[in-house]
Amino acid sequence: MGFAFAKLFLLLLPLLSSLTLEHSAAQGFNCSSPRSCRALVGYVTVNNTDLGTIQSLFNVKNFRSILGANGLSLSTPRTHNISAQQVIKIPINCVCYNDTGTSSGAPIYEVKEGDFLFHIAAEIFSSCDDVNGEKVVHYAHIVKSGSTLEGIASEFGTDEGTLRRVNNITADNQLIADQPIDVPLKACNSPIRSDSLDFPLLAANGTYVFTANGCVRCTCDAAVNNSTLRCEPSQNKPSRWETCPSMQCEASDGLSLGNSTTSGCNRTTCSYAGYNNSTIFTTLEQDSTCSSTTPSNDVTRISLNWDFLCILILLCFHLFQ
Known part of the structure; x- marks a missing residue:
């Protein structure tokens, strides 16, 4: 019975979320780009687990893609322990559809009996849009109780104004615990060609x-x-x-x-x-590889003052000989 309910809940999740999030901070990640891209979704572990189990849970094909998304060494084993309530970033492929970002079908979350904390937004939220004219990796961050826009911005290296604009929110009281918020992570620049099969290749810092x-x-x-x-x-x-x-x-x-x-x-x-x-x-x-910095006006002024002082000292020494 529990498993059947969980399965039904997952099937209804997009509909339920579209209704409940209408009045929350996460109204859906706006997406106007006509392309697909890589995005990240935060998964909050319910119990103590390991990376191999998480890979199986989301049917992530390549284990190394989970390692890369979380900045872990390639030597990290599948048995690497993950504590309860720890956040693991899950890489997903995102596409824009009807001005909203959505997962292109992978990964797929396998519901386990008794596991009702679906702290995952891959079925609903993702985006490929640039932010402030820059390439970014859109990260569906699960809001913790008591979070503030300032705190989230500081944690992920962005600013409050960007979070407000991207998520169409104005105040901290619109942040709802256990709901996703779009956090744009600045991506590294690259010379990837527009006709490449992996364009745009996006990777966040770290x-x-x-x-x-x-x-x-x-x-x-x-x-x-x-x-x-x-x-x-x-x-x-x-x-x-x-x-x-x-x-x-x-x-x-x-x-x-x-x-x-x-x-x-x-x-x-x-x-x-x-x-x-x-x-x-x-x-x-x-x-x-050479430094292109030039001395500031203050440094130049100090240098000239010392030169002038040295000249005066030499003149005085010469006059009193």
């Missing part, structure tokens, strides 16, 4: 993703890579190819994906640009 049929691993680390997506061969067995295609940059004297060469202040990097059914695209990117 995460990594696998693409090009698993042949390429791309990492977003704003502190190390200056908010630029850095990609390299994954060394994984490809999912749809017998072997991974060449990842060498043309006209680069043998420079391969992820490798760089430096000449003076100029650094040239072979970067990932996407893929199609048979080819992995690469492109050469250049940046400067």
Whole structure:
């Protein structure tokens, strides 16, 4: 009986949510982009569990995609313990339909008898839209009791104004515990071609993703890579190819994906640009390794004052000889 009720509840979940969320902070994630993308959904664990169980729970095909979404090392085992009430980010594919973001069908949540805390919004909420003119990864964050917009913004590196605008809310009292709120996570910049099968390839800071049929691993680390997506061969067995295609940059004297060469202040990097059914695209990117900062006016003024003082001292010393 309990399992049948849970199954029925899941079937009615989109309808129930569309009704109950009408008066809450989460009125649905607006989505106007005519494309699909990667998004994240927060899942609050009910009991002590492990990553392997969560992978099975959501039918996530590749275990490493869960590791990447949560910034965990690739050496993390499936038996890695997850405590009750801990949040695990679940990667989903999002598409825009009727101006609302929705999951494209995966992952699928398998209801377990007695598990009625469906702290998951993948069936209803996601988005692919840019925010403030920037690429972002939309994260369906489950609001905790007592949360504030300021606290959520601080936790995820955004601002209150953005949260208010994206979620169409004006005050903290519109935040409802255990309901999802759209938190846009800034994504790293990348030279992915618009005709690539993985366009737009989005990864939030502190995460990594696998693409090009698993042949390429791309990492977003704003502190190390200056908010630029850095990609390299994954060394994984490809999912749809017998072997991974060449990842060498043309006209680069043998420079391969992820490798760089430096000449003076100029650094040239072979970067990932996407893929199609048979080819992995690469492109050469250049940046400067030399500091471009110049002294401020105050520093320059202090330096000139010291120079003037030294000249006066030398003149005085000469006059009194």
